[in-house]
Amino acid sequence: MAELDELLCQSARLQIMASLMTLGAEEQVDFTYLRDLLKLTDGNLGAHLLKLEQAEYIVVEKTFVGRKPKTYLTISDKGRRAFKQHVTSLEKILHFKDKK
Amino acid sequence: MDVSREMAEQSLAEVQTTMDRTKKSIAGGAGVIMMIWGVIWMIGFTMSYFRHPYTAWIWLVLDMIGITASIIAGRSKAPVKVSSGLNWRIFFFWFFLFVFGDIWLFLLWPWNGHQLGAFIVTLVMFASVTMGLFYWGMFFFWFGLTVTALTLAGYFWLLPWFNLWMAFVGGGAFFVSGLYLWIRGRRNYGGA
Numbered sequence: 001m002a003e004l005d006e007l008l009c010q011s012a013r014l015q016i017m018a019s020l021m022t023l024g025a026e027e028q029v030d031f032t033y034l035r036d037l038l039k040l041t042d043g044n045l046g047a048h049l050l051k052l053e054q055a056e057y058i059v060v061e062k063t064f065v066g067r068k069p070k071t072y073l074t075i076s077d078k079g080r081r082a083f084k085q086h087v088t089s090l091e092k093i094l095h096f097k098d099k100k
Numbered sequence: 101m102d103v104s105r106e107m108a109e110q111s112l113a114e115v116q117t118t119m120d121r122t123k124k125s126i127a128g129g130a131g132v133i134m135m136i137w138g139v140i141w142m143i144g145f146t147m148s149y150f151r152h153p154y155t156a157w158i159w160l161v162l163d164m165i166g167i168t169a170s171i172i173a174g175r176s177k178a179p180v181k182v183s184s185g186l187n188w189r190i191f192f193f194w195f196f197l198f199v200f201g202d203i204w205l206f207l208l209w210p211w212n213g214h215q216l217g218a219f220i221v222t223l224v225m226f227a228s229v230t231m232g233l234f235y236w237g238m239f240f241f242w243f244g245l246t247v248t249a250l251t252l253a254g255y256f257w258l259l260p261w262f263n264l265w266m267a268f269v270g271g272g273a274f275f276v277s278g279l280y281l282w283i284r285g286r287r288n289y290g291g292a
């Protein structure tokens with residue numbers, strides 16, 4: 001049976017990772033942009049990001065633009081590998097159950 | 101962990117939808133910049149067509165406005181921050197594109213206003229095609245090819261009206277494509 005990543009089985013976390021996967025290796029996305037794109041609240045997104053950061057799937061960079069605090073997010077190499085593995089596993093489930 | 105076929109299918113659909121929405125909303129930022137250049141082309145080429153005595157100066161001012169507005173729009177509207185290394189590489193790409201453009205113009209002298217206009221437009225479209233292939237995505241690849249084809253059509257078949265053609269067809273293509281990207285970006289962005 002295909003190995004699924006339990007952390008990515010949660011819909012919001014999977015969407016966060018899918019969104020970050022579209023970025024290049026040298027690109028970061030703004031916290032508020034991701035919050036609005038995925039229609040999540042600040043608290044909800046923050047909680048999911050914390051879990052992904054603890055797993056070292058994403059890198060969170062907190063900085064100031066002028067006097068405004070800004071949080072930028074990017075996906076790590078480990079995160080990319082985990083996401084690809086998870087998607088492959090989902091596809092295998094689909095094909096396996098198709099054949100049955 | 102046991103996941104049903106429906107759950108797997110739903111998760112994969114979510115992944116695809118989120119990736120599409122992210123790409124489209126990010127490209128929306130470029131739409132603003134394209135609309136700016138569409139307006140600049142419309143004004144500049146219209147002035148060129150009517151042979152305004154200060155056409156060269158008007159183009160210089162318009163280009164300065166366009167570059168400044170593009171930098172401001174890029175920094176304030178873009179949700180994506182690129183690393184300073186990549187930023188510099190993109191800057192040098194455009195810088196050297198125009199350095200080489202100037203070298204070729206020097207080597208190809210003498211040229212007339214129509215040839216200069218067609219050269220600059222196709223040079224920028226070459227950048228769009230190249231960047232589209234390697235970085236920005238296929239929309240910019242096709243956009244570059246389309247505007248190049250329109251430019252050549254105007255140059256070979258409508259030379260007396262070339263500048264007017266470039267103002268409304270070239271500038272219009274820029275503006276409409278930018279508007280399309282911007283609207284598509286807003287539709288795919290939850291905060292819109």
